[in-house]
Amino acid sequence: MQTRYSPASVQTQPLPLDRLRLIRGWGMVSRSMGYVYRPSSLDGVRATLELAGRSGYTVAPRGTGYSYGDASLNAENIVLDLTRMQRVLDWDPGEGVVRLEPGVTIRALWENVLEDGWWPPVVPGAMYPTIGGCVGTNVHGKNHWRAGAICDHILGLDLLLPSGDVLTCGPTERQDIFRAVTGGLGLLGVVTSVTLQLKRVDSGLLRVKEVVATDLDDMFDVFERNLSADYLVGWIDGFGHGRHLGRGLVQIVTDVHDDPSPHRTLRREFQLLPDTVVGIVPRSALWRGMKPFVNDPGMRLLNEVRYRLGSRRSGSSSPVPHAQFHFFHDFVPDWKRAFWPLGIIQYQVFVPEHRARDVFASLLDTSRSAGFTPYLAVFKRHRVDASLLRYGVDGYSLSLDYHATEGNVLGLQRMLKRCTDQIVLPADGRFYPAKDSVLSREAAWQSFTPSAVQRFLEIKEELDPGSMLQSDLFRRLFTL
Amino acid sequence: MNQTEQQSPGLRWRKAVVVGASSGIGEAIARHLAASGTSVALVARRTEALERICEEINAAANARRALAFPHDVRHPDQARDLLQRIARELQGLDLIVYAAGILPRTGSQEYPTDKDVDTIATNFTGAVAWLNAAALRFTEMQSGTIIGISSVAGERGRRGNPVYNATKSALNTYLEALRCRLTSRSVTVLTAKCGWVRTPMVGDARFPLPVATAEAAARDIVMAAAAGRRVVYVPAWWRWIVVALHAIPAPLYERLPIP
Numbered sequence: 001m002q003t004r005y006s007p008a009s010v011q012t013q014p015l016p017l018d019r020l021r022l023i024r025g026w027g028m029v030s031r032s033m034g035y036v037y038r039p040s041s042l043d044g045v046r047a048t049l050e051l052a053g054r055s056g057y058t059v060a061p062r063g064t065g066y067s068y069g070d071a072s073l074n075a076e077n078i079v080l081d082l083t084r085m086q087r088v089l090d091w092d093p094g095e096g097v098v099r100l101e102p103g104v105t106i107r108a109l110w111e112n113v114l115e116d117g118w119w120p121p122v123v124p125g126a127m128y129p130t131i132g133g134c135v136g137t138n139v140h141g142k143n144h145w146r147a148g149a150i151c152d153h154i155l156g157l158d159l160l161l162p163s164g165d166v167l168t169c170g171p172t173e174r175q176d177i178f179r180a181v182t183g184g185l186g187l188l189g190v191v192t193s194v195t196l197q198l199k200r201v202d203s204g205l206l207r208v209k210e211v212v213a214t215d216l217d218d219m220f221d222v223f224e225r226n227l228s229a230d231y232l233v234g235w236i237d238g239f240g241h242g243r244h245l246g247r248g249l250v251q252i253v254t255d256v257h258d259d260p261s262p263h264r265t266l267r268r269e270f271q272l273l274p275d276t277v278v279g280i281v282p283r284s285a286l287w288r289g290m291k292p293f294v295n296d297p298g299m300r301l302l303n304e305v306r307y308r309l310g311s312r313r314s315g316s317s318s319p320v321p322h323a324q325f326h327f328f329h330d331f332v333p334d335w336k337r338a339f340w341p342l343g344i345i346q347y348q349v350f351v352p353e354h355r356a357r358d359v360f361a362s363l364l365d366t367s368r369s370a371g372f373t374p375y376l377a378v379f380k381r382h383r384v385d386a387s388l389l390r391y392g393v394d395g396y397s398l399s400l401d402y403h404a405t406e407g408n409v410l411g412l413q414r415m416l417k418r419c420t421d422q423i424v425l426p427a428d429g430r431f432y433p434a435k436d437s438v439l440s441r442e443a444a445w446q447s448f449t450p451s452a453v454q455r456f457l458e459i460k461e462e463l464d465p466g467s468m469l470q471s472d473l474f475r476r477l478f479t480l
Numbered sequence: 481m482n483q484t485e486q487q488s489p490g491l492r493w494r495k496a497v498v499v500g501a502s503s504g505i506g507e508a509i510a511r512h513l514a515a516s517g518t519s520v521a522l523v524a525r526r527t528e529a530l531e532r533i534c535e536e537i538n539a540a541a542n543a544r545r546a547l548a549f550p551h552d553v554r555h556p557d558q559a560r561d562l563l564q565r566i567a568r569e570l571q572g573l574d575l576i577v578y579a580a581g582i583l584p585r586t587g588s589q590e591y592p593t594d595k596d597v598d599t600i601a602t603n604f605t606g607a608v609a610w611l612n613a614a615a616l617r618f619t620e621m622q623s624g625t626i627i628g629i630s631s632v633a634g635e636r637g638r639r640g641n642p643v644y645n646a647t648k649s650a651l652n653t654y655l656e657a658l659r660c661r662l663t664s665r666s667v668t669v670l671t672a673k674c675g676w677v678r679t680p681m682v683g684d685a686r687f688p689l690p691v692a693t694a695e696a697a698a699r700d701i702v703m704a705a706a707a708g709r710r711v712v713y714v715p716a717w718w719r720w721i722v723v724a725l726h727a728i729p730a731p732l733y734e735r736l737p738i739p
Contacts, residue, residue, distance in 0.1 A: 014561060014564055014565065014568075017560070017564060017616075020564075020617070020620065021620060022620050022621050022622065031621075032572060033567070033572070033617070033620065033621060075571045075572050076567055076568045076570075076571050076572060341666070410490050
């Protein structure tokens with residue numbers, strides 16, 4: 001057995017050590033060191049791929065790093081940070097069609113287009129993910145069941161291959177590649193431009209009606225009765241149990257079409273939160289106030305208060321700017337600091353409609369009895385998505401946010417693995433790579449279905465024969 | 481959580497490098513780490529011994545867990561690049577053990593500067609080169625563990641081998657200084673102060689008190705590092721001998737026939 005350090009495996013030229021940085025997933029638990037390259041142009045991206053090829057390194061494209069797990073990490077290899085490629089290449093305010101470089105954030109996008117009466121058709125829960133990252137994860141929002149995922153609104157995209165060639169694809173052009181690239185996690189090529197069809201809005205406001213759901217059945221019922229809404233999201237109190245299991249609040253949201261002053265509400269300043277809360281406390285300091293509550297008793301209290309207040313106001317309706325409804329994650333800047341030194345593990349499962357209730361009840365119960373209560377639980381309605389590595393189902397999703405500490409992280413990962421194998425997969429449930437950090441290779445193949453994975457790997461062999469594009473997630477889920 | 485976390489959950493360190501792994505305490509630590517599942521890069525000058533140890537480890541684990549990297553620590557300019565290559569090969573690095581050390585036989589009236597320079601290079605300068613590189617990496621990582629294999633010989637100068645004492649004293653101070661810099665970055669720095677341990681370095685020397693085996697020393701040291709301790713004495717009772725040693729006033733101390 002060859003044990004000697006073998007020169008063949010050594011890169012011909014080591015990369016500069018000062019490029020080696022700690023790269024973390026958004027949950028901060030997944031972490032590895034990567035050599036970060038941040039080109040600002042297509043030529044710069046090409047040069048990085050050439051360097052990788054010459055020196056024997058793999059490359060993982062990365063945006064702002066909002067995947068919770070290891071999708072944009074690449075241990076001891078190159079991480080291609082595209083956040084400096086952030087130009088709006090073209091904008092047609094008449095048709096609502098925008099062409100973007102991959103590093104444009106959702107925030108930059110809506111800030112550019114809102115005043116012309118347009119809004120992105122699909123947005124995630126935070127505004128700092130990049131459009132490239134949204135394409136790579138085939139991001140969905142609180143309107144997945146009616147508007148689909150972002151791939152359903154892309155008119156075309158350009159893909160730079162490791163060979164240096166640029167390939168254009170879209171829903172009607174090289175569709176098989178388009179379906180593989182959307183949700184393809186940056187593993188087939190580097191997306192260098194995206195053309196997106198936006199959604200017309202008549203107002204900068206949404207009408208948000210909040211109703212209480214007294215238990216899990218009620219949560220499902222409220223959703224079923226309100227599927228004509230434009231957006232729906234349920235917040236579940238993770239501490240609810242027994243006959244209160246799954247209790248929470250549902251936001252039923254519709255676009256406003258009778259706004260008397262749209263020119264005021266469509267301005268970006270109207271959308272943004274003020275810098276201070278109650279007039280004096282800077283919002284940037286709020287996370288410090290959160291920290292004492294980041295534990296079971298504190299979170300139980302906060303959840304109880306939220307439920308009671310929401311319950312009292314159930315049925316009330318108010319106008320809310322788009323950005324304040326959609327991007328609740330951004331309300332308290334740096335809130336993740338309250339979860340240091342380790343971080344957050346999110347577990348999101350997508351289950352077909354007829355099995356969802358039982359699976360969700362089972363997950364919440366199993367989690368509690370194992371001693372882990374999710375501090376945040378979010379409930380959404382979905383439909384099947386069109387990408388090759390599909391996560392969407394005609395059903396519901398439940399995302400559970402857990403506080404991971406040095407002491408509990410192993411037990412937590414083991415419990416989630418048991419839930420995956422024993423509860424979710426047997427019910428034909430699926431997982432979303434943008435959130436995942438706990439799936440085994442076998443579980444991932446079962447979730448995507450083996451034929452889809454095989455097809456994906458075949459396309460990868462065609463577009464990236466040397467397997468230059470890799471990530472920690474790729475090696476965890478797709479390689480032997 | 482990456483792939484190896486999947487395969488070996490709960491491992492304290494997933495990737496380690498042991499400098500000076502071809503014999504003695506270094507070898508014992510490398511074997512101990514590999515047996516618990518850590519992937520280990522073994523660095524030493526004696527290539528055949530190094531490769532033999534790696535083969536034995538890999539055969540026992542039935543996996544490619546140990547990699548050999550021949551290197552002479554008396555070339556400190558190579559340390560930084562080699563550490564970078566090792567991290568690349570292992571796909572990560574969270575523990576470094578500096579165990580390289582020599583103790584040349586010195587006559588009581590001998591002042592062999594050429595041997596002394598070698599001793600300083602192996603015991604101290606090599607440590608600085610490797611641990612500086614590791615400190616830089618672990619500072620960025622905001623985690624990691626550094627273990628320096630030192631000796632109770634660093635507590636006070638003795639007539640037997642002045643330069644050996646001096647190199648261990650220097651190593652202790654350097655490791656303490658690293659703690660000042662690195663503790664706030666969540667990096668553990670352990671100084672392993674070895675008393676008498678039966679290794680090839682001490683050869684057939686006879687000791688008036690019990691001697692620890694290299695395997696027992698390795699277990700104690702690794703356990704102390706896992707617990708995040710700053711200093712560990714091997715065997716543990718040496719701590720009291722050191723206290724006594726420091727208490728002896730200079731005029732008396734200089735006359736004692738301690739080698």
